[in-house]
Amino acid sequence: MALESPEATAEKPRLAVVPKTGPGPVTAPFLLTMPEYNGTLAAARCLGRHGVSVTMAETALSAPARWSRHVTRRVAAPPIMDAERFLDWLLEFGVRNSGHVLYATCDELAWLMASRVAELRRHFELYQPPERTILDLLDKKALHELCGELGIPTLTSVFPETADAALRAGKELGVPLLLKPRTQILLTSRNKGQLVTEARALPRAYAEFVTANRYHPLFARAVPGVERPMLQAYCAAAADGIYSLAGFIGEKEHQVVARGAMKVLQRPRRLGVGMCFEEAPVDAAVLASLVRLCRRVGYYGVFEAEFVPHDGALRLLDFNPRFYGQMGFEIARGLPLGHMAWLAARGDTSGLDEAIARARRWQEGRGYIYCHRSYLKLVINLRRLAGRMRPEEAARWLGWLESRRAQGLAVDATHAEDDRWPGWASRGHEVYRALRHPRSFLLTMVLDP
Template sequence: MNTPARPPILLTMADYYGTLAAARSLGRLGIPITMAESKLLAPARWSRYVTRRVECPDVGDSDAFLEWLLRFGAKNPGHVLYPTSDDMAWLFALHKDELAPHFRMYQPGVDAIYGLLNKQRLHDLCKDVGLDVPETWFPENEADLERVAAEARFPVLLKPQTQILFESHVKGSQVERASELLPRHREFLERNRYGRKLLAYDARANRPMVQAFYPEAAQNIFSMSGFVDRSGEWFVARGALKVLQRPRKLGIGLCFEEVPVDTELAEKVRQLCKKLGYFGTFEVEFIRAGGRQLLIDFNPRFYSQMGFDIARGMPLPLFVYEAASGHEDRLGEVARAALEWKGAGQYIYCHRGIFELLLRAQGLSGRLSSNEVTHWREWYARNRERAVDAVIDTGDWVPWMVDVAMHLRSYARHPRGFIRTMVLDR
């Protein structure tokens, strides 16, 4: 009796490390991987586990990409489809009815996705289930902003309220004094643009928010990541502490340490998902400050350091794959195995190449003291045995070489950005 062929999965955004982790995790199981990408220098595109490569428009052009996706699905029906970015999570939800006839999807509705990706809506939902959030203001106009300037303790952060179709992709910036808030707010509105599709959905989405600044965010961001199924029966999670990011005050995670999951906090996250009707993979970030755990972000998609969780017995791409394929029995088996998994020591996650470059660059510039450089080198050496790298894999070397080339090209094209983030830590 022949075993039915496993359906392929279509992965996008091959320059994301979450995409690379998904390709390796599923490819090792013999699941066919179709990689859609417009860039040549994109690490996951060159993984040995990719069985088919197709050209597509850049995902930054959401209209063109969606048109391509629908054409591809019509010609190649039956692929599993799952998002790797906020843009894709929202677009897949918004166009779920058009995509579902062609793809196998495990996709919540657009209200659920937008409720998680819009910070104002997310904060309201958090209060309903008892999750704590940072002190945050959502000014509607300049009069509101003046009241915030009078009320807030400075410095504060000026941040976008959503990253969906956000053209500049900036995380936010620090405002030192009350007198700077209004001009910086005006500058934000002038310099940053959102895609018209999002503004048609929510015309107020382009208004930035003001959030209290917590120094603890530099080295004390807790991440809870995992999977919740449609029924809410299966909820699996892992914990990690972001110990180094670039820039260090407000930036992209570079190094993580394994930490236990707070069961009470996990139950509140489960209740948040249930209240909103969300199911699928997730990564939730909290600032640990003054004995409080303040939720700052909820990513309803594959995420950058997903390989860390795969290495710790939680194969999230397989969860999604089995759920989207309608294999509830297999999903249960995978979930039970993940719940029963026991590690054998301290696991860490590190993008080693960028880690080494940052230590050298900021050590030379004086942004990191010699003691700090020594601390980080000893941290890695102490945990090397169970270190998970963002890119390096002894059985799949080409993505690492492409990743090096990708970063060298980026730094050559944008030397000021390299100096600002990697040397001056700004």
């Protein structure tokens, strides 16, 4: 991931520079999916800079990652939400193109790969934990129970099996509270949750939530009862104080390395996707708790976990066992997660150990930030026009960004000086999404408190 800055002087801190492993592409190309995701773009750039050939499975020309110069081949694929057809395509691709490395870029693929790992392993090189492991981490009910057993702090959460039980639990929790899906795996609505601020509104909100948030039948059959939402105590700090710990955990005890970050802006504000992050120290105790969790369930690979500060403790909200959105931030800070996944899938233990050792030598604490610069500026300008942001707040955010850019400490989600097309494609993709769903864009990005 390139710096978002003018030419830096020799004294300025620089992002991690990684040498290629050879003069040209190395063996075993990497098949990437979900080119609309920033994590996929970060992986493609990371792999390409390490000399790994990248094949991109795509469904839309506007997806930013498909335009990266590091993508050497593009193939049409069905949308992953059409799960059976996507799996058939994936297996057929593997038969025709045996030897690709395959790694999960989203929750759906993490589960689909785990559920069909024996078939996929015949044609792909994988670093894939079993299905039960993936469900233990991505099903919030299973994760909450595991955290209770391991002594990992979480927010108060209830998983009622009936509507009546949900109403009783709501009275005990009090308001405000959140209605949330148990998992995002093949959730057709892609809804992250709903805030309920009045007790009398809960019965209707619960009924409407169940109706509006359905799972693909393939997953609903695999996890009976998953359609019933969870209730969680609302924590205001989750709006702008999420602590993220991300990295790589291998099968061997010493293969652990991580980076910390604070999510300082998300949209929508209460339940949204991170837009801006700041570098933060790795909390050794929190990392140790994640290692215990991973060892308990048998997870290995790339991870990202989110914690919210509440009542004097960092409480686990989510664990992502896959590539993830702001992965470019970690890669830019000397943690080449895409290449680590490739090395692990190839069974290159010595290469993986060397990559982990190099990553541990990275000097933290220089004040790096991460954001989608053009999108941040768009949201700021629209919120100012709508009267939802004071001029001084807008100036604060712009100053935050430009001061770090001037120091060479800003990492952009999509723009890179040596790979410009994805940045332009991302701008067009975001405008297209806003025009296609104008009401949703205005409510969540512009008019949201």
